[in-house]
Amino acid sequence: MTALIPTEDEVMLRDAARAFCEAAGVANLRAVRDAGKPYDADLWAEMVAMGWAGVLVGEDEGGSDMGFAAANVLAEEMGRSLIASPFLSSAVIAATALRRAGRSAAAIADGTATYALALDETRKFAPEATAMEARALGNGFVLTGSKAFVAEGTSASRLLVLARAEAGLTLFDIDAESAGLSRDRLALVDSRDHAALRFEGVEATGDDVVGEVGGGLVALGPALRAGQATISAELLGLSVGAFAMTTGYLKERKQFGRVIGSFQALQHRAAHLFSEIEVTASAIAHAGRMLDADPDNADLAVSLAKARASETAGLAVREGVQMHGGIGMTDEYDIGFYMKRARVGAEWLGDYGYHAGRVAALKGQAAA
Amino acid sequence: MADGGQESLAAFRDEIADWIDRNAPADVRGRDFDESDICWGGRNFVFKSEGQKLWMDRCSARGLTAPRWDTAYGGAGFTRAQEKVWLEELARLRVKKPLESFGLWMLGPALLAFGTEEQKRHYLPQITRGEIRWCQGYSEPGAGSDLASVQTFGADKGDHWLVNGQKIWTSYADKADWIFALVRTDREAAKHKGISFLLVDMTTPGISTRPIRLISGKSPFCETFFDDVVIPKDQIVGEVNRGWDVAKHLLTHEREMIGGGGSGAIGARSIGSVLADGDITDPHTVARAQKLEIDSLAFGLTMERYRDLAKQGGVGHASAMLKYYGTELNKDRYELLMTAGGSDALAWDGKYGALAPEWLRTKANSIEGGTSEVMLDILSKRVLELPGE
Ligand SMILES: Cc1cc2nc3c(=O)[nH]c(=O)nc-3n(C[C@H](O)[C@H](O)[C@H](O)COP(=O)(O)OP(=O)(O)OC[C@H]3O[C@@H](n4cnc5c(N)ncnc54)[C@H](O)[C@@H]3O)c2cc1C
Numbered sequence: 180m181t182a183l184i185p186t187e188d189e190v191m192l193r194d195a196a197r198a199f200c201e202a203a204g205v206a207n208l209r210a211v212r213d214a215g216k217p218y219d220a221d222l223w224a225e226m227v228a229m230g231w232a233g234v235l236v237g238e239d240e241g242g243s244d245m246g247f248a249a250a251n252v253l254a255e256e257m258g259r260s261l262i263a264s265p266f267l268s269s270a271v272i273a274a275t276a277l278r279r280a281g282r283s284a285a286a287i288a289d290g291t292a293t294y295a296l297a298l299d300e301t302r303k304f305a306p307e308a309t310a311m312e313a314r315a316l317g318n319g320f321v322l323t324g325s326k327a328f329v330a331e332g333t334s335a336s337r338l339l340v341l342a343r344a345e346a347g348l349t350l351f352d353i354d355a356e357s358a359g360l361s362r363d364r365l366a367l368v369d370s371r372d373h374a375a376l377r378f379e380g381v382e383a384t385g386d387d388v389v390g391e392v393g394g395g396l397v398a399l400g401p402a403l404r405a406g407q408a409t410i411s412a413e414l415l416g417l418s419v420g421a422f423a424m425t426t427g428y429l430k431e432r433k434q435f436g437r438v439i440g441s442f443q444a445l446q447h448r449a450a451h452l453f454s455e456i457e458v459t460a461s462a463i464a465h466a467g468r469m470l471d472a473d474p475d476n477a478d479l480a481v482s483l484a485k486a487r488a489s490e491t492a493g494l495a496v497r498e499g500v501q502m503h504g505g506i507g508m509t510d511e512y513d514i515g516f517y518m519k520r521a522r523v524g525a526e527w528l529g530d531y532g533y534h535a536g537r538v539a540a541l542k543g544q545a546a547a
Numbered sequence: 548m549a550d551g552g553q554e555s556l557a558a559f560r561d562e563i564a565d566w567i568d569r570n571a572p573a574d575v576r577g578r579d580f581d582e583s584d585i586c587w588g589g590r591n592f593v594f595k596s597e598g599q600k601l602w603m604d605r606c607s608a609r610g611l612t613a614p615r616w617d618t619a620y621g622g623a624g625f626t627r628a629q630e631k632v633w634l635e636e637l638a639r640l641r642v643k644k645p646l647e648s649f650g651l652w653m654l655g656p657a658l659l660a661f662g663t664e665e666q667k668r669h670y671l672p673q674i675t676r677g678e679i680r681w682c683q684g685y686s687e688p689g690a691g692s693d694l695a696s697v698q699t700f701g702a703d704k705g706d707h708w709l710v711n712g713q714k715i716w717t718s719y720a721d722k723a724d725w726i727f728a729l730v731r732t733d734r735e736a737a738k739h740k741g742i743s744f745l746l747v748d749m750t751t752p753g754i755s756t757r758p759i760r761l762i763s764g765k766s767p768f769c770e771t772f773f774d775d776v777v778i779p780k781d782q783i784v785g786e787v788n789r790g791w792d793v794a795k796h797l798l799t800h801e802r803e804m805i806g807g808g809g810s811g812a813i814g815a816r817s818i819g820s821v822l823a824d825g826d827i828t829d830p831h832t833v834a835r836a837q838k839l840e841i842d843s844l845a846f847g848l849t850m851e852r853y854r855d856l857a858k859q860g861g862v863g864h865a866s867a868m869l870k871y872y873g874t875e876l877n878k879d880r881y882e883l884l885m886t887a888g889g890s891d892a893l894a895w896d897g898k899y900g901a902l903a904p905e906w907l908r909t910k911a912n913s914i915e916g917g918t919s920e921v922m923l924d925i926l927s928k929r930v931l932e933l934p935g936e
């Protein structure tokens with residue numbers, strides 16, 4: 180396996196991504212929120228032009244095919260500046276699922292399509308418990324049921340939907356404008372695009388099945404792991420961004436005639452947070468390398484990353500708000516945006532408890 | 548209602564329960580905790596319902612908005628034990644408290660300790676009747692944790708002070724009728740010794756406010772500006788340049804009140820209300836919930852024990868412990884509620900109502916009224932008597 184530090188190419192990619200994301204800054208998310216938009220379409224178009232949407236799409240399909248570690252690099256930089264985009268849902272999760280199933284992902288790479296993953300039906304991540312019905316009808320299926328928490332749910336042009344057919348869980352690739360499908364925007368704290376979906380007799384053909392009928396989790400597994408690793412990278416970037424903002428403030432704010440960063444009580448907590456971030460960064464780097472080298476054995480690495488990243492991001496934003504004092508509670512200041520995104524990111528695709536259970540099970544402890 | 552032994556307390560309980568049951572309108576009964584149900588009173592307050600106003604008026608007529616204050620000041624003259632029974636019966640009958648306010652929590656206790664008899668008779672009943680809503684003008688842009696370095700200045704003009712300066716993070720300044728403010732009245736003296744505690748009508752010319760939006764989406768705090776504001780000399784609590792004593796006394800009450808949220812007792816959301824569905828089985832979350840339950844119960848007892856200690860002659864700086872522990876606990880409680888609520892809890896207004904904005908709001912508990920770091924500092928230096936840096 181390649182070393183856990185970035186390659187020369189990854190360093191170049193990171194520097195370019197950092198410059199791009201920092202130029203947009205948290206101001207971009209703020210503007211998106213205030214305008215009630217799902218994300219900044221112009222900014223996304225630029226990302227597509229830079230090959231980010233095709234980071235996991237083969238070159239034969241117009242992708243840049245840079246791999247999972249590179250996707251993590253991009254997500255980390257987006258997390259640092261809280262950039263809203265369909266990158267994770269579309270370029271990571273959907274692209275991985277389609278490619279593994281031998282379907283075309285060209286429309287993802289060139290930005291003509293964006294995907295959302297319609298999976299969760301209850302308040303907690305539990306793919307195996309999917310209840311949405313896929314009833315056989317002629318050569319195809321009729322989908323009925325609801326999805327509760329779909330990232331990029333209102334803006335996506337296509338959906339990957341997990342539903343239960345007679346043969347078992349099955350993954351479908353359908354048009355988001357299909358008849359019988361309604362999408363309601365959810366106003367969540369992170370100001371990103373989320374929706375609740377209702378399927379009332381939505382028709383899908385046999386061709387819309389990704390992988391095998393009854394093999395939904397097989398088709399979705401690699402995509403979920405990719406998504407979990409990449410949201411972890413985003414949360415790592417978010418932690419680093421919140422931490423940088425906080426240490427910056429510690430060096431600038433004065434009380435009792437001195438900068439507050441000179442108080443040892445705060446110094447030690449900042450140093451502790453630095454340590455937590457470093458430990459989490461290793462788990463993220465490892466997950467990226469495992470997905471590139473041995474994706475079918477990356478479960479442990481990915482759950483480790485998601486558990487660590489969820490926890491570290493929570494700590495980074497809590498410390499961030501607290502160390503800012505009153506100003507940290509204001510909407511005018513950016514640290515609160517980090518806190519809200521951290522909460523949603525920690526929940527999405529399995530929270531700490533879920534992934535800690537997975538790690539324990541994979542390490543041979545009690546069943547998850 | 549005199550305080551006797553257990554027997555008369557039992558009779559008192561029956562009597563007060565009966566009174567509550569006969570007088571509490573349907574509007575203030577039942578339902579889970581919801582911030583928007585709080586009655587703040589004051590001239591600008593918009594009552595949520597007719598019943599809410601009726602309940603406030605009925606209670607204040609019997610002194611029940613400030614049960615422990617003397618009847619001469621609009622209170623009911625209850626003992627601690629009787630007040631406890633009153634609160635317990637409200638909770639048992641699921642009836643809301645008639646009135647909450649900075650006047651009841653903070654200014655009232657400070658006036659009782661430092662005010663003149665005339666001031667007590669004038670200001671306290673306005674508070675208990677819910678007529679005047681107070682806000683707190685302590686913090687400034689340069690004076691947060693280092694509160695004693697306030698710069699808002701009151702120039703002595705014989706019969707009045709002429710005040711100029713700026714306060715910040717003034718909760719509900721745009722809704723309040725009066726403000727109690729820390730104002731520097733001597734620039735030469737040591738920083739703690741040149742501050743006066745002034746009472747100011749918010750409609751006085753020269754006062755203006757600008758709301759600041761919170762991360763929870765709401766806008767309950769403001770910048771408050773003083774521009775050549777004339778304040779009559781009798782609107783001072785305590786002596787000139789001795790306002791810091793008043794300020795500190797008031798802070799102990801504020802801190803105890805904020806810390807009290809940690810016990811989960813004041814009508815707050817219970818963990819069970821969100822965890823109940825039985826779908827949260829991962830051992831990590833379950834263990835957190837168990838620990839939180841234990842800590843909340845023990846902290847509730849600690850609040851009670853400290854109140855008993857206070858009756859015996861005060862707990863001094865140890866009240867900083869209540870503020871520190873209670874607020875950190877309350878933040879943990881809301882983190883856990885958010886975890887338990889999962890994706891259903893992430894909406895601004897969702898299945899659990901305003902849980903997400905409440906969660907964000909709890910982050911201020913360990914900042915407002917003195918930060919956790921300041922509390923730990925007080926404990927280290929004043930209680931543990933550890934040497935300074
Ligand atoms: C929701 C909310 C409502 C409020 N309402 C009011 C109100 O009604 N009236 C009013 O007057 N004020 C109000 N406040 C202000 C509050 O009292 C101050 O925010 C608080 O005292 C902290 O001051 P600061 O914001 O300037 O932070 P700072 O003092 O700048 O603190 C920044 C960070 O440095 C830390 N720090 C500072 N000194 C030390 C030290 N010596 N050792 C270790 N760490 C240290 C702090 O703990 C904090 O983490 C409110 C605040 C909030 C958030």
